[in-house]
Every structure is written in structure tokens, then in C-alpha cells.
Amino acid sequence: MADGKKICSLLFEQFPSPEIALNFSSPLELLIATILSAQCTDKRVNIVTKPLFERYRTVDDYSEAELLEIEQYIHSTGFYRNKAKSIKTCCQIINKQFKGSVPSTMEDLLTLPGVGRKTANVVLGAAFGIPSLPVDTHVIRVSNRLGLADSKDPDKIELQLMKQVSRNDWMHFATSLILHGRQICKAIKPECGSCYIYSECEWKEKPDYS
CATH class of the missing domain: 1.10.1670.10 (Helix-hairpin-Helix base-excision DNA repair enzymes (C-terminal))
Structure with missing residues (x-):
């Protein structure tokens, strides 16, 4: 080796x-941006999330949003139907199980749909400063x-x-x-x-x- x-x-x-290429101002925004980055460039994600983050600011906003509307915002990232469903369901779970705050452990993050180890590690490291x-x-x-x-x-x-x-x-x-x-x-x-x-x-x- x-x-x-x-x-x-x-x-x-x-x-x-070094800083990660995704633009975000909160753990929630980074979680969503990282979900969107699957099979998509960070540059494209940053273009998409600018209006998305202006429209939806909280876990409640995403939880109550119509899937079709989320899909319209994220269409150009690819696999937009699956991603929209993951984002909405993630936020509903965060509301119910984590009191509205993005969890800060690998174990908890992996319970969220659309979140694998890579996404969880990005959120832990860049949003929470936890070694990952x-x-x-x-x-x-x-x-x-x-x-x-x-x-x-x-x-x-x-x-x-x-x-x-x-x-x-x-x-x-x-x-x-x-x-x-x-x-x-x-x-x-x-x-x-x-x-x-x-x-x-x-x-x-x-x-x-x-």
C-alpha cells in the first residue's frame, strides 16, 4: 500500500x-442537496437548490409540499420523482422521529430514505463537524x-x-x-x-x- x-x-x-462544492446554510439544506447530487453534478445541484431553498425553508415546508411541485423544482437533476419522494419522506420522518432536526449520527441518518453512507458522511462532516x-x-x-x-x-x-x-x-x-x-x-x-x-x-x- x-x-x-x-x-x-x-x-x-x-x-x-477545502470545502465541499454544494451550497448550503443548514444541515437540512445540505441533506437535501446531497440527495439531489446522486447521478448529478454539484454545479447543476447548486443551480437547482437556489430557488428550491428560497421556496422551502423548513422541514414542515417539505413535509407539507405537493410532490409534483418539488418535482418541478428538481426535474433537471435526474431521477426527480424518486428524489422528490425521498426528500418529502425524509422531512416527515425528521419531524416525527427527530423533533424536526436533522439527526447527527450515522445510525439515525441511515434510517432516512435516499440516504446512504456517503450522504450521511457528507452531512456529518460538513454540516456538523463530526469526523467522517x-x-x-x-x-x-x-x-x-x-x-x-x-x-x-x-x-x-x-x-x-x-x-x-x-x-x-x-x-x-x-x-x-x-x-x-x-x-x-x-x-x-x-x-x-x-x-x-x-x-x-x-x-x-x-x-x-x-
Whole structure:
């Protein structure tokens, strides 16, 4: 396996204070934005959530909303019917079981429809500041190329990465890997010649510049 601490250090030099790309001002907004981000770009989600968050501000607003109206706001994110249903049902459950507040534990978040470990980790880390390590497609690709992980299973990768950096750095590490994947270690035509962690990378297909 690659040297996780060394790679982490190099990533942190490049991204000293990374932030997630989704716009939000509350745990509820981040939960909804993350649900919408499934099979959709963060850029598109941010376009959609601007009017959505102006129209619906509370758990009650979503709980009482007509599904058709929510669907109209989020149509361009794809799978909009399922997402609208998840959002409305999530908010109804939050109202009934969590006194109207988005829960702040993995166990409770996973009881909400449309919420998996990645979404829960994003909410825990970015909205509540609780150590967490969300694994998305960028983290899967980059961690495997670098040699930090040897699996395509997000849950296994999460555990492997958690062991390589301190608990308080989990979210920083994940966000840095995501940004590195978007900017340098792209799925198609990765920019290995511009990579600041090239020397630490164990990807067998990386070009040889020696």
C-alpha cells in the first residue's frame, strides 16, 4: 500500500482548507442537496437548490409540499420523482422521529430514505463537524490509483482510508481526494504531468516521465 500519511501531507499542502462544492446554510439544506447530487453534478445541484431553498425553508415546508411541485423544482437533476419522494419522506420522518432536526449520527441518518453512507458522511462532516470520510466516485478512483485502497467497495475504501490518517483529518482528506480527482486525476485523460503526488502514485498505467 502507498504511504497514506505522505500523500495526505502533499494533498493538504495543495488544499489547506477545502470545502465541499454544494451550497448550503443548514444541515437540512445540505441533506437535501446531497440527495439531489446522486447521478448529478454539484454545479447543476447548486443551480437547482437556489430557488428550491428560497421556496422551502423548513422541514414542515417539505413535509407539507405537493410532490409534483418539488418535482418541478428538481426535474433537471435526474431521477426527480424518486428524489422528490425521498426528500418529502425524509422531512416527515425528521419531524416525527427527530423533533424536526436533522439527526447527527450515522445510525439515525441511515434510517432516512435516499440516504446512504456517503450522504450521511457528507452531512456529518460538513454540516456538523463530526469526523467522517465520504467516499464518492472520485475517492474510489483516486484512492485505488494512488494505492491507498484496493477495492471498489465504498464501505471497504472508507475503512482503509480511515486507518491511514488521523480521525480529525478524515473529512479534509476525503474532500482533498475529491478535488484532486476533479482537477488532476480525472477519469479520462488524467493530468499526470501536472500531478504533485506523482512520485507517490502506484497506478500501473501512469506514464513514465523518467
